[in-house]
Amino acid sequence: MGKFSGQIFLITGAARGLGRDCALHLAKLGADIGVIDINFESFKDFDGEAALMTAENVIEEIRNLGVRAADATADIGNREQVFAAVDQIAQELGDITGVFCNAGGGMGAPDGNKATEMNWEHYHAVIDRNLHGTVYTCNAVAPMMKKKKAGKIVTMGSIGGLTAGSDGAYAHYAVAKAAIIHYTHYLAQELGPYNITANxxxxxxxxxGRLKELYKQAGEDTFLSRNAIKRFGTPEDVSSAVEFLLSDESSFISGTTLEVTGGAIGRVRVD
Incomplete structure (x- = not known):
């Protein structure tokens, strides 16, 4: 019996990166896993991500760990597709008891999309895949949790949603993540009476696997100089934080943001 045996967790954006690592991490602890992604072969676009794979896709990787898994393909920014995907997974596995709304990501060059120089295509796409996708996912899973008067919701913020870079760039992504953080506060207030936490x-x-190469190209010291702990974070660092927030150990924690930044908050700048 694993720590999460009997639990049914949903992870969005789980084909690669942080979402995949979290799905595998929770599966190793005994949870049955449902995953949603728009493309379960997206890892093939990045050598660093492809090198991590141990099976044809994350679904097979999860099942190889001895737990049940279900997948659904959906554009996280499309409300109808998200609701259909959540329903499909619940029909296969049962009512979802915990969710990690990981799907999202940015678009465009890191020094682009400044606060008053927005690429509107990028802006709408990033708001859809981050903020709207999180709202859709939470609205789709909440009825199951309300019915059982129990559940755990974990959303995905970012250092960008906590503090502004000094040049005003990548504002579309940062604003979406800041909105998710505040949306999580509202989730916690509404769902607390149902014994559901939201963090x-x-x-x-x-x-x-994707970002390692980008850091090298841009110069690793540029980023590491902003961290109090002089290393990059790992996917396991995030997965461990999500594990805590999905566990009974966090039963009296709700409406908070757990910063997994290596002490970078208050130190972000553009050199």
Whole structure:
């Protein structure tokens, strides 16, 4: 019996990166896992991500750990697709008891999309895949949790949603993440009487298979100089934080943001 045996967790954006690592981490602890992604082969676009794979896709990786898994393909920014995907997974596995709203991501160059120089295509896409996708997912799973008067919701914030970079760049992504953090506060207030907690994790500079190469190209010291702990975060750092927020150990914690930043908050700047 694992720590999460009998639990049914949903992870969005789980084909690669932080979502995949979290799905595998929770599966190793005994949870049955439902995953939603728009493309379960997206890891093939990044050599660093492809090198981590141990099976044809994350679904097979989860099942190889001896737990049940269900997958559904959906555009996280499309409300109808998200609700259909959640319903499909619940029909296969049962009512969802915990969710990690991981799906999201940015778009465009890191020094682009400044506060008054927005690429509107990027702006709408990033708001959809981050904020709207999180809202849709939570609205789809909440009825199951309300019915059982129990549940755990974890949303995905970012260091960008906590503090502004000094050049005003990547504002579309940062604003979406800030909105998710505040939305999580509202979730906690509404759902508390149902014994449902809602919290957010806010990662800093994470060395995923995709981002490692970007850090090297931009110069690793540029990023590491902003961390109090002089290393990049790992996917396991985020997965461990999500584990805590989905566990009974966090039963009296709700409406908070757990910063997984290596002490970077208050130190972000553009050199």
């Amino acid at each position: 957010c994790v806010a990662p800093g500079y994470m060395a995923t």
